[in-house]
Amino acid sequence: MEDVQPLHALSGQIAQLDRLNPQLIERLRHEALTAPAPWKAEYGEYQSGGWWTTSLMNASGEADDVKIGDCVARPTALLESMPATAALLAELGLSYMWVRLARLEANAFLWEHRDYDELDHVERHRLHIPLHTNSSAFLVTGGAKVHMGGGRIWRLTPTYAHGVCNLLGPDRIHLIADVYANDAYQRLARQGQLPPSAAESLPDASPAVLADKVAAARRLANLGYVDAAEQLLLRLFYSFALPEGTTYDLIAQLHTALGDAEASTRWVEAKSKLLALTS
Incomplete structure (x- = not known):
């Protein structure tokens, strides 16, 4: 079994990237909360219940198609009803594999797991944009918990074992983009870092x-x-x-x-x- 990672090593697993305009974040949040999203519970074996997703870009163009796979993603009808979100995704210039909204209810958990193993072995990355969150919602990886605060794009490397919880609520809603490596991604990721204040080491269990x-x-x-x-x-x-x-x-x-x-x-x-x- 792998050893618990020290905090200074976590930047390879999770990092803050660009800061986003607060007014833009507010528009994205409003769209996520009001859009007619067909939320679906998928990956049941990974969760306690209370984790829902809906697709903004995928292979089929159907928002209720939420089981991710390698593809050249195209917009769903849901994204077409979310103009500010669509404009941001276009502006970033990334090569999208899949883009989702993910909603985690109060007292809900994604159990410890890894992602991407079933996909093609090519370079891909996962980006999170927190839209609606609270301080009791956090990700655990490498023996530390990280609250992914709003206002930024975050990078997660989901091939490391990780889990997510929302202890008290309200719902945690993130925009999640799985992207293939391209020049736009490299520029975005170049300044990535994890400030010490963003992560908290969990105690050992005797x-x-x-x-x-x-x-x-x-x-x-x-x-x-x-x-x-x-x-x-x-x-x-x-x-x-x-x-x-x-x-x-x-x-x-x-x-x-x-x-x-x-x-x-x-x-x-x-x-x-x-x-x-x-x-």
Whole structure:
């Protein structure tokens, strides 16, 4: 398993890029909140529930087509109803693979995972523009949590293990653009950095703390609340700096202790899928 990354190494995983005009951000936010978006829940195995997406650019031109793939993206009818957003995307001059709005509700989680493994092996990057957020919404990667504040374009390297949560709400809405490398992207990314104030190291979890959490999960499972027991362990990723895949290992071990070999195997397989591990 990989070691937790020091904060100074996080800039390879997440960074702030250009600052955007506040009036433009307000127009983008208004469009995102009022556009007739056909929100869809996709990638169910990656989330707790409460994560919704809708497409602005994709292969089909249909806004409810949200399972990303390599393509030459074209605008959807939804983007055509969002002129300020469309103008910004055109102005950036990027080579778009897919552009989405992503909405994460309060008390919702995207579990620890990696992205892009199923796609062609070419250089691509993920850009985030936060449009509607709050301080309890943050991304975890490399043993640190980062609140992606508004007013900027952010770069995320999603081939590193990461997860996202929105603890208290209101909804977190980001514009997410997956782009292929081109000259416009290189110019945009050239000044990327992660200020120390943007990231906070998570505390380590001692064996005693983990044992206590596992014991609490087992009590829940014994009472019949198996889903709650699993979620208790999955949420440790957002509170502690853990070696990669630890929460999945703990859940598999829990089911082994409960005598449910099938569930244990299912979580071992989930770890391999979500973290793109190969044998």
